[in-house]
Amino acid sequence: xxxxxVYRAVRELRPIxxxxxxxxxxxxxxxxxxxxxxxxxxxxxTESGLQTVHVGQSxxxxxxxxxxxxxxxxxxxxGAEFDVDVVRAALxxxxxxxxxxxxxxxxxxxxxxxxxxxxxxVTTLVSARRRRRLRSIVVGSPGIIxxxxxxxxxxGALAVLDGSHPSSTLEATLRVPxxxxxxxxxxxxxxxxxxxxxxxxxxxxxxIGAGMGAAxxxxxxxxxxxxxxxxxxxxxxFRRLMRSPVPVxxxxxxxxxxxxxxxxxxxxTSLRAPYTADAVFAAFDSGDRLAIAVIxxxxxxxSWFSAAIVAVVxxxxxxxxxxxxxxxxxxxxVRSHLAQMLPVAPEVAVSELGAGSVIAGAMAxxxxxxxxxxxxxxGGRSA
Numbered sequence: 001x002x003x004x005x006v007y008r009a010v011r012e013l014r015p016i017x018x019x020x021x022x023x024x025x026x027x028x029x030x031x032x033x034x035x036x037x038x039x040x041x042x043x044x045x046t047e048s049g050l051q052t053v054h055v056g057q058s059x060x061x062x063x064x065x066x067x068x069x070x071x072x073x074x075x076x077x078x079g080a081e082f083d084v085d086v087v088r089a090a091l092x093x094x095x096x097x098x099x100x101x102x103x104x105x106x107x108x109x110x111x112x113x114x115x116x117x118x119x120x121x122v123t124t125l126v127s128a129r130r131r132r133r134l135r136s137i138v139v140g141s142p143g144i145i146x147x148x149x150x151x152x153x154x155x156g157a158l159a160v161l162d163g164s165h166p167s168s169t170l171e172a173t174l175r176v177p178x179x180x181x182x183x184x185x186x187x188x189x190x191x192x193x194x195x196x197x198x199x200x201x202x203x204x205x206x207x208i209g210a211g212m213g214a215a216x217x218x219x220x221x222x223x224x225x226x227x228x229x230x231x232x233x234x235x236x237x238f239r240r241l242m243r244s245p246v247p248v249x250x251x252x253x254x255x256x257x258x259x260x261x262x263x264x265x266x267x268x269t270s271l272r273a274p275y276t277a278d279a280v281f282a283a284f285d286s287g288d289r290l291a292i293a294v295i296x297x298x299x300x301x302x303s304w305f306s307a308a309i310v311a312v313v314x315x316x317x318x319x320x321x322x323x324x325x326x327x328x329x330x331x332x333x334v335r336s337h338l339a340q341m342l343p344v345a346p347e348v349a350v351s352e353l354g355a356g357s358v359i360a361g362a363m364a365x366x367x368x369x370x371x372x373x374x375x376x377x378x379g380g381r382s383a
Contacts, residue, residue, distance in 0.1 A: 002027060004375055006035040007044060007070065011095070015048050015067035036068060044074045044374060072097060077136040077370035078125060079362030080118055081183060084108065084157045084210050089121035091130075092363040094371050096193065100125050108157070111164045115173065122174060135370035137176050140183035140358040141166065142211060144229045152180070154232065156211040177373065181365065183207070183358045184231060185222050187321050187351075188215035190360030195352045196319050203317035204309050205357070206233070206302065208325030212251045214305070216313055233305045254301065255280060255324060258294045266290040277324045284329055298324075299333030306334065306348075307341050314346075321351040 009021045016024075022032045039045035051065030072093040080089035085108060090101040102124045106117040118139065126134050143155030143162070150168060155161045166180040188205045191197035197217060205215045214231040216223045224230050234251070259275040269290040271283050283291035302325070306318050320331050331350045338345040353360050 002031055003035045003038055004372075006032055007039055007371070007375065010036075010039075010045055010068050011070045014069045015051075017051055017065055017067060021068070042074075042374070042377075044071055045069070046071050070094065073099075074133070075135045075370045075374040076126070076130060076133045077138070077363070077366035078122060078134065079138050079140075079359050079364070079366045080121060081140040081186075081358045081362060082114060082118075082142070082158055082161070087114070087117040087121050088359055089118065089125060090359050090363055091125040092367050094367055094374070096364055096367045098363065108160050111161055111169075114158065114161060115166070115170060118170065119173060122176075134176055135373040136366045137170070137174065137178045138186070138362045138366035138369065139166070139170070139178065139180045140186040140362050141180050142183055142213070144227065144232065145180055145182060147224065147226075147228045154229075154235075177369065179365070179369065181362075182213070182215070182224070182228065182231070184213040184215040184321075185224060186361030186365065187353075187357035188217050188222050188361065189364050190353055190357035190362075191319055191321075191351065192217065192220075192361075193364040194360050195357065196317060196349050200317055202313070202315050203319060204231075204306075204313070204315040205319045205321050205351075206306055206309070206325060207322035207357070208251060208302065208320070209322035209355075210252050212305065214309060216309070216315070218313060233308060236305065236308055238301075238304055252277060252324060255294065255298060258297055259290065262290060262293050262297075266293070281327055281329065295329055296333060299330055300337055302330065302334050303337035303341060306338060310338075310342060310346055317347045317349060319349050319351050321353070321357045323355045326351045326354050326357075 005025050006021055009025050010016055018032050018036060022029045036045060045068050048067045048069040051067055072095040075094055077092050078089055079092060080087060085105060087104045087106060091099040093099060102121050104117040104121045106113050142158055143152050145152050150165050152164050152166050153162050167178050170178040184205060184207045187207050191205055197203055201220045203217050207213055212234045214233045216231055255277055256275045259280060266289050270288050271279060271290050280291050280294055284295050320326055328350050331348050335348045351357050
């Protein structure tokens with residue numbers, strides 16, 4: 001436990017002296033010295049020089065001013081994402097730095113095909129030499145992973161995975177600890193690590209892509225609920241309450257459906273079927289009336305779901321994420337709708353990570369678990 005505390009101080013405050021570690025952690029100097037020696041012997045921390053001490057106009061160095069830094073590549077981890085037709089994966093070190101990245105296509109025809117694509121990505125990213133340092137793999141997946149049984153359900157466009165036990169199955173194949181986590185929950189972790197959530201304790205992420213989902217961060221922690229289903233706002237039965245010719249869900253099928261239904265009303269439009277999100281937003285930027293109508297309705301739908309979140313947990317911020325959600329034109333209209341719908345509307349921001357928030361979150365969680373594994377291994381060797 002002391003070594004974990006000391007390591008985190010070294011990682012956060014690098015380069016740092018033994019005396020400063022003791023002061024910051026409130027551990028005794030002998031305890032800090034022992035922990036640093038153990039961390040050095042395990043290859044997790046190294047001496048990086050001597051602290052410069054200024055005396056008048058001159059500078060000198062003393063032995064008591066030895067500086068310590070972590071060795072970021074002492075252990076490695078992989079953050080990955082199951083998408084509709086591709087597995088994305090990135091190799092990271094203990095600092096969360098991205099070392100390499102790859103994509104492997106799959107046809108979503110079977111669980112074995114999707115899981116096999118991840119195995120291929122791991123082999124691509126990790127050489128035999130690096131494999132010895134791989135300590136954790138974290139994968140984002142659509143759907144709910146039951147916190148008791150580990151069974152995946154409600155995975156939408158990847159329904160082929162429903163009923164599988166992804167974590168245990170992948171661990172048995174890859175022989176590395178694997179965690180499979182809801183993709184939007186990981187997007188929230190990405191926002192905490194590198195996005196708008198860095199300075200917020202209570203916020204929500206609304207991700208819009210092939211489907212729609214949300215993640216709740218309360219008191220700095222991602223809230224998953226009793227069975228892991230917190231944030232599944234696409235399950236809110238708005239579609240049963242609204243008479244709409246298209247799904248009342250601001251996901252890709254809803255966007256395409258809207259464009260298809262509304263197109264006959266607009267003779268002068270640059271949009272042509274098959275409609276895509278990029279085409280609709282590009283036409284919106286050029287003032288196309290059909291595109292404006294589609295984005296306006298999309299924003300209205302998003303606002304209904306967001307208002308439901310606000311009514312329950314009252315976050316200070318809603319981050320719009322995903323390939324459809326992370327768009328400023330949509331955010332502008334969501335802000336306007338929420339201001340009319342709610343007495344006090346939260347701040348609405350577009351994710352700074354674009355479509356990369358899930359991978360960013362997976363890397364952050366994976367590097368944290370790789371560190372714990374490396375420290376636990378050191379403790380096991382000491383025992």
